Every structure is written in structure tokens, then in C-alpha cells.
Amino acid sequence: MIGGYLQKANSIPPRLGVFQGARPRKGWRQMALTDVAIRNAKPGAKAIKLADGAGMFLLIIPAGGKLWRLKYRIDGREKLLAIGAYPEIGLSEARKRREEARAMIAQGQDPSREKQREKVRSRIQAADTFTAIANEYCAKRKRDGEKGWSPATPEKFF
Numbered sequence: 001m002i003g004g005y006l007q008k009a010n011s012i013p014p015r016l017g018v019f020q021g022a023r024p025r026k027g028w029r030q031m032a033l034t035d036v037a038i039r040n041a042k043p044g045a046k047a048i049k050l051a052d053g054a055g056m057f058l059l060i061i062p063a064g065g066k067l068w069r070l071k072y073r074i075d076g077r078e079k080l081l082a083i084g085a086y087p088e089i090g091l092s093e094a095r096k097r098r099e100e101a102r103a104m105i106a107q108g109q110d111p112s113r114e115k116q117r118e119k120v121r122s123r124i125q126a127a128d129t130f131t132a133i134a135n136e137y138c139a140k141r142k143r144d145g146e147k148g149w150s151p152a153t154p155e156k157f158f
Contacts, residue, residue: 033091035090038091043061052095055071056095057069066087068084068094070097070111072101072102072105072111074108074110079112080112081101
């Protein structure tokens with residue numbers, strides 16, 4: 001009998017943490033990813049997750065893509081933030097983005113929602129810029145005198 005477990009032939013007590021699927025003991029740290037390990041990782045028949053720590057992992061999909069993801073909880077819900085693809089976003093940049101996202105979580109903000117809001121802001125800003133340039137161009141063409149538009153042309157645009 002070892003630690004309250006009966007010893008069976010070819011078995012190891014589960015509290016020793018040696019059997020498959022064991023979690024590391026409290027206080028043990030999982031080794032962080034290295035660039036060499038990421039480059040050498042090959043896709044399999046199913047998606048593979050390589051953990052880096054603090055909720056970040058590299059998802060290797062069967063098609064061959066390597067995608068950075070961050071798993072976190074906010075308001076009692078588990079969420080997943082897409083950080084980027086591996087060759088474009090290196091290991092150090094992914095870790096930097098992870099820390100930025102964790103800082104947002106600590107402030108009570110949802111990184112996924114903030115990312116969506118930033119996309120919407122950039123689309124609105126890009127649309128406003130084009131509108132402003134187009135209006136300026138049309139006003140200039142109206143003022144040009146001889147080389148300006150005929151009176152009917154601006155009516156087509158406005």
C-alpha cells in the first residue's frame with residue numbers, strides 16, 4: 001500500500017502524477033514554448049494545442065496553420081481571443097499581446113469586445129476620410145471656372 005492506494009501489478013498510484021493525463025502538482029510550472037519547438041511542430045489529423053502559459057496557446061490546425069489564441073474568463077464566461085498567425089506574429093510579440101490583454105482583463109475590460117470596437121472605429125474613420133476627400137474634390141471642381149464641371153455634373157453626385 002502506497003499513500004492509501006493499493007498497489008496493483010504494473011500500476012502507479014495516481015497521486016504520484018505519472019500516469020497519462022496527469023496535471024502538474026501545485027507549484028510546478030509548465031515549460032514555456034520556444035521558437036524551435038514551434039517551428040518543428042507539425043500538423044496532425046486533429047488540431048493540436050501547444051501551451052505557452054497564462055492561458056495562451058498555439059493552435060496547429062490540420063491544414064498547417066499555426067494560430068495564437070488566448071483563453072480567458074470574464075464575467076463568469078470563458079472566451080477565446082485570436083492573437084494572430086505564427087509566422088506574422090512571433091513568440092515574443094504574442095507574449096506581449098497576451099500581457100496587454102491580461103492587463104485589460106484586470107481592469108474589467110473584455111479584450112475581444114475592445115478588438116471589435118477598434119475594427120469598427122477604423123472602418124468609420126476610413127469611410128469619413130474618403131467622404132471628406134471626395135467632397136473636397138467635388139467642391140474644387142465646381143470652383144474651377146472654365147475647366148470646372150458643367151452645371152449638370154454635380155447634380156449626379158449630390
